[in-house]
Amino acid sequence: MPLSTQSQADEEQYVFMASLDNARNLSNILKAITFKDHAIFSATPNGLKVTVEDSKCLQANAFIQADIFQEFTIREDLVGFQVNLTVLLDCLNIFGGSTVPGVSTALRMCYKGYGYPLTLFLEEGGVVTVCKINTQEPEEPIDFEFCSSNVTNKVILQSESLKEPFSELDMTSEVLQITMSPSQPYFRLSTFGNSGNAHYDYSKDSDMVELFKCTKTQTNRYKMSLLKPSTKALALSCKVSVRTDSRGFLSLQYLVRNDDGQICFVEYYCCPDEEVE
Amino acid sequence: MDCVVTGGNVKVLAKAIHSLSRIGDELYVEPQEDALALRSVNSSRSAYACFLFAPLFFSRYTIPSGHAFRCKMAIKSVQAVFRSLASLEKTVEKCHIELDKQKSRLTFTLHCKHGLLKTHNLSFQDSESLQAVFDKDSCANVFRAQPRLLVDTVVHFPPSLEEVTVAVSDERMWVRNHVDEEAEQSKAMLTELCLASDEFDHFAVGAHNSITFCLKELRGLLVFAESTGLPISMYFDEPGSPVVLSVTDSVLEGDFVLATLSDDPNHRKNNSRRAHTPPPPPPDDFMNDDIDAYLIAMDTSIAPGPSATGPPTPSLARSTFSKQPAAANHKTRIHSEEEEEEEEDEKTDLDRPPNKKFCSLFFGSVLPSSSQMSTQPVTSQEVLASDSEDDT
Numbered sequence: 001m002p003l004s005t006q007s008q009a010d011e012e013q014y015v016f017m018a019s020l021d022n023a024r025n026l027s028n029i030l031k032a033i034t035f036k037d038h039a040i041f042s043a044t045p046n047g048l049k050v051t052v053e054d055s056k057c058l059q060a061n062a063f064i065q066a067d068i069f070q071e072f073t074i075r076e077d078l079v080g081f082q083v084n085l086t087v088l089l090d091c092l093n094i095f096g097g098s099t100v101p102g103v104s105t106a107l108r109m110c111y112k113g114y115g116y117p118l119t120l121f122l123e124e125g126g127v128v129t130v131c132k133i134n135t136q137e138p139e140e141p142i143d144f145e146f147c148s149s150n151v152t153n154k155v156i157l158q159s160e161s162l163k164e165p166f167s168e169l170d171m172t173s174e175v176l177q178i179t180m181s182p183s184q185p186y187f188r189l190s191t192f193g194n195s196g197n198a199h200y201d202y203s204k205d206s207d208m209v210e211l212f213k214c215t216k217t218q219t220n221r222y223k224m225s226l227l228k229p230s231t232k233a234l235a236l237s238c239k240v241s242v243r244t245d246s247r248g249f250l251s252l253q254y255l256v257r258n259d260d261g262q263i264c265f266v267e268y269y270c271c272p273d274e275e276v277e
Numbered sequence: 278m279d280c281v282v283t284g285g286n287v288k289v290l291a292k293a294i295h296s297l298s299r300i301g302d303e304l305y306v307e308p309q310e311d312a313l314a315l316r317s318v319n320s321s322r323s324a325y326a327c328f329l330f331a332p333l334f335f336s337r338y339t340i341p342s343g344h345a346f347r348c349k350m351a352i353k354s355v356q357a358v359f360r361s362l363a364s365l366e367k368t369v370e371k372c373h374i375e376l377d378k379q380k381s382r383l384t385f386t387l388h389c390k391h392g393l394l395k396t397h398n399l400s401f402q403d404s405e406s407l408q409a410v411f412d413k414d415s416c417a418n419v420f421r422a423q424p425r426l427l428v429d430t431v432v433h434f435p436p437s438l439e440e441v442t443v444a445v446s447d448e449r450m451w452v453r454n455h456v457d458e459e460a461e462q463s464k465a466m467l468t469e470l471c472l473a474s475d476e477f478d479h480f481a482v483g484a485h486n487s488i489t490f491c492l493k494e495l496r497g498l499l500v501f502a503e504s505t506g507l508p509i510s511m512y513f514d515e516p517g518s519p520v521v522l523s524v525t526d527s528v529l530e531g532d533f534v535l536a537t538l539s540d541d542p543n544h545r546k547n548n549s550r551r552a553h554t555p556p557p558p559p560p561d562d563f564m565n566d567d568i569d570a571y572l573i574a575m576d577t578s579i580a581p582g583p584s585a586t587g588p589p590t591p592s593l594a595r596s597t598f599s600k601q602p603a604a605a606n607h608k609t610r611i612h613s614e615e616e617e618e619e620e621e622d623e624k625t626d627l628d629r630p631p632n633k634k635f636c637s638l639f640f641g642s643v644l645p646s647s648s649q650m651s652t653q654p655v656t657s658q659e660v661l662a663s664d665s666e667d668d669t
Contacts, residue, residue: 161391164368168360185394195354196382196399206392 299497417483
């Protein structure tokens with residue numbers, strides 16, 4: 001239900017404005033990256049990118065393209081601000097997040113520019129709630145300099161096959177070790193915990209592996225505490241692409257389908273803990 | 278050691294491990310020629326469980342050559358291998374268990390669908406053999422029922438209920454929650470169920486006894502039996518002797534041995550079948566210099582039973598020793614090397630059965646030539662705990 005509570009004049013003040021008939025199409029994907037309170041919002045004419053970082057070693061990005069929104073207006077090339085993601089999610093779910101079919105919360109997100117709060121108009125069943133969330137100076141997201149040309153190993157898997165191992169990972173292990181190789185064991189996740197170590201091996205011939213392009217044997221370790229939050233993104237996704245570059249940096253890209261079947265992406269970048277050859 | 282479990286048996290193995298985890302924190306593994314033994318015992322040694330898997334349970338069963346291999350490991354680690362029971366059935370094709378003696382590791386490899394291989398290398402410790410001494414065949418009362426009957430009975434009791442009392446007559450079995458005498462009578466609630474003999478597959482009462490044991494530890498077996506559909510057999514004798522519950526089929530046998538409360542004063546006299554023990558001196562005689570006995574007497578304020586001199590003797594296969602617990606807690610405490618640090622009022626002297634306590638179970642030990650062992654000839658293994666710290 002489109003919101004008609006704003007005047008024409010108001011709309012012209014907004015440097016960025018986006019509407020969604022179903023706020024869940026935004027809130028669900030944001031849940032996949034909510035492991036820290038603060039998020040950097042970057043809006044461009046292409047769409048909205050929300051970034052969350054952890055200790056300069058991990059970065060998660062959620063991409064919601066402009067065409068997912070029912071309305072998407074931006075008056076500058078790049079609009080950036082930082083908000084408390086937890087608060088934003090609470091607001092998006094202010095009507096309790098019911099899953100009754102046909103009932104959804106409509107959202108209009110508006111931003112006047114630097115120094116102004118992020119204003120959310122939420123409506124469900126004729127009731128409108130206005131939320132104003134303070135914004136902060138956006139920090140510059142880290143550029144992990146992960147480029148496709150530098151990718152040494154790439155595997156695309158159906159998320160189904162990774163969901164169980166990821167949820168079973170031995171949390172007493174400080175690291176998650178990922179081995180990718182053109183030869184055995186092809187793709188291996190390993191943990192080293194209190195009671196011993198565990199390995200999850202995926203054969204390149206597995207029907208769960210959609211793409212297998214490994215040029216060089218690489219073994220890298222990543223802090224478990226950094227990667228564990230990616231389990232949420234994995235749970236939402238239907239496919240995941242795992243890539244490592246020559247430095248051992250890890251890129252996890254998740255393909256997420258929202259309630260309306262539209263595709264969004266979530267991506268995680270992680271620095272290796274140490275190089276293990 | 279190299280064993281392979283395939284198909285539905287993987288889930289059975291996993292369930293057995295999960296039910297053992299309800300008993301104790303450690304899993305004792307002993308591959309023998311005739312079966313793979315998986316055992317567990319609780320910290321107070323009042324509950325013991327053992328699953329034996331015959332070679333036919335496996336599609337491949339090879340045991341280490343040379344001297345007998347025994348190990349123990351944290352049961353949580355093994356449970357982690359078989360975490361999701363629901364998916365085990367759907368995704369696991371076979372489970373391979375291999376021993377790496379050099380690295381002291383037991384490797385569990387799950388071959389799953391879609392080309393996924395899960396390998397768990399679990400470290401273990403060498404251990405003594407763990408074997409409770411019990412003899413089902415000589416029990417006076419023997420019952421067998423479908424698991425549904427016992428599960429439906431137990432569901433009436435709250436999950437927090439510790440102890441349950443089972444009493445039998447020729448045609449009936451009563452099951453009720455055990456209410457401590459010290460508990461507030463006005464706040465206590467008693468629930469009692471009566472089962473008729475025709476609800477059982479087998480109902481043989483030799484003695485009209487009433488036994489009290491810990492229900493919590495039993496629930497693991499009930500879950501296992503229900504999921505595998507195997508009937509549960511129950512064996513018990515007089516109070517003080519352990520109650521044994523078992524499930525068995527052609528390729529496996531599971532025995533849960535639980536200590537029972539000994540609260541029959543008459544029983545005390547007969548309890549010790551220690552033919553060689555000298556008659557006990559009068560109760561308040563602290564002349565034997567046993568500080569433990571003194572502390573116990575002070576603590577429980579129940580006239581301590583006869584004290585005994587000399588090394589505690591192990592029982593015969595059937596009988597159990599009585600032990601001194603704190604009044605409020607019926608768990609037994611066997612004084613052993615490992616459990617030295619336990620509270621004062623749980624000191625050793627096994628030969629003084631006060632009024633009310635759980636009887637401990639005896640555990641076999643692989644200390645064949647221990648000088649502390651009794652002079653009584655026992656066909657199976659000897660008592661583990663009682664002899665280890667001998668003050669007298």
